[in-house]
Amino acid sequence: MATETLADGVVQGGAAVGSCLGLDGSAIGMPQLCTDWMPNQIFWLLIALIAIYFFLSRIGLPRIGAVLAERQGTITNDLAAAEEMKLQAVAAERAYVEALERARADANKIAAETRADIQKDLDVALAKADAEISAKTTESEARIAEIRAGAMDAVTQVAKDTAKELVAALGGSPDARAVTAAVSARLKG
């Protein structure tokens, strides 16, 4: 600062300096207390303040206030919309769950009906099959009994004949009735 002001100190040594600047251009005392400069500062300060106030109150602050209000409005609206969408989503979910349960109930009912139908058919078929089987069994048993009876007769006959033949072959005179009686007695025992 000192070197800078030294150069024009000579010029400032004239009428321009007043009581606040020394011959070398540096301050005498505190420049803040130099009354020569105060009107100038006050004048320009008032200009600056009025300019700032004008720009702020006419342009800057209303604009920012509007932007902040708009942002607040947008946020509020968005939140409301989000809330509404959330409610919709909840409703949709509830409807979905309801539909799902209804479908499940329907499915259960259909399954039960079908099962009952099938059971009925099955029962009928089983009964028929059982009847057929028992009829077949009876018939088969009859046949078996018949065959067994036939077989028993044949065996008896064969035994009597064989006994007679054996007696004849051994040289006896076969008494037909005695042989038959003996064979029968043996067969019974």
Add this chain to the structure above:
Amino acid sequence: MELAAAAALGKYIGAGIAAIGAGIAAVGVGNVAANYLAGALRNPSAAASQTATLFIGLAFAEALGIFAFLVALLLMFAA
């Protein structure tokens, strides 16, 4: 000449004594900040609402130090 020298000497001594006030104001500012901090640590939830009061207190404490500094400056440069 003797008188002028004594006046200059007194000026500088006075400025030095006035500057002590700046140091004492520093104690005051530290006191404000320390008590604020102590209170804030006791009750942190209330601390945020009192920062404005803190700064006002700091400003008042500091202003007196600035006055002392100003007296020193006036003695140095304006007396």
Add this chain to the structure above:
Amino acid sequence: MAEETGLVFHPMDQFIVKPLFGDGPVMWYTPTNATLWMLLAVVCVVALFVLGTRGRAVIPTRLQSVAEVFYGFIYKMVEDVTGHDGVKYFPWIMTLFLFIFFSNMLALIPTAFAPTSHIAVTAVLGFGVFIAVTVIGFVKNGASFLGMFWMKEAPLFLRPIIAVIEVISYFVRPVSHSIRLAGNITAGHAVVKVFAAFAGIALIAPVSILAITAIYALEVLVAVIQAYVFTILTCVYLKDALHPAH
């Protein structure tokens, strides 16, 4: 100080008001360095609050969000301190804050001039606030504004004494209000200059430069805090005028 040799201290020279053009006398209308730096503060305000917000964007640009931070900060301060009826003085308080803030900040540019270091400037601000607040107090409350000085809680025999003290402290307000700002800024800049003068000695120059750096950081803080303090004290005084009972 001309008789000094060796170290040259001229810490106050930075506050000299000089004409911008030529070397004529500083008349009240002369454009000076004070004019320049005050108008630069105006330019900053306009850049921030007029150009920065010209998009009116709901999603703000960088400059606009800075302006919104300032707006929100001061608006909240006014609303918190003075209450709802103080909000209509918000543009004035914003004007004060922005002028002081940008003057302080711009003054921290090296070789800059600090308008707020001049008592003439801060006295206009401080006494302007004082007069405005007093007028508002009397217009809003009439004679009951004087009740502010008459403490009803105090014992009767103490009330006159307290009233005298209150009146004195009321009239000291603009003085301390303006000297606080000017003193802080002057002190900071003068201290930086003193340390800068010490940098002339090679041996202690590094220490001095480090000290300047530290002081500079402190000065940035002081610039912001003093703007804040000036504004919040304005709000407090305004609250006293609007609600003198408290």
